[in-house]
Amino acid sequence: MKSQKHFKNNKTLIVEGPLSLDISLDKNIAQEKKYAGNIQGDADVLVVPDIVSGNGISKSLILMAEAKMAGLILGATVPIVLTSRSASDTEKKYSLILALLADKEN
16 A cells, blocks of 8 residues: 555554544444454544535544544655644644644655
């Protein structure tokens, strides 16, 4: 998988994808669909292809599942923190921490 090359030296991470949202978040669905990968309903991080998808998924998870959120864009010279206008102080803190951790990988 293309995304795995960025984390190949980190043995504590499992990176898989593309992967459907239901398999990422629900072990029973992963088993029903006979998904053979390592991520089976226990994803800690969701990576989205664009800002529109990320916005819809993140707001749905925050509003309906009380999820914790951190917004980050990768691919530039440095990580870019991106949060919603309605982001809580905690979400902003998580985003900054994630950016610092991502920057250490480079």
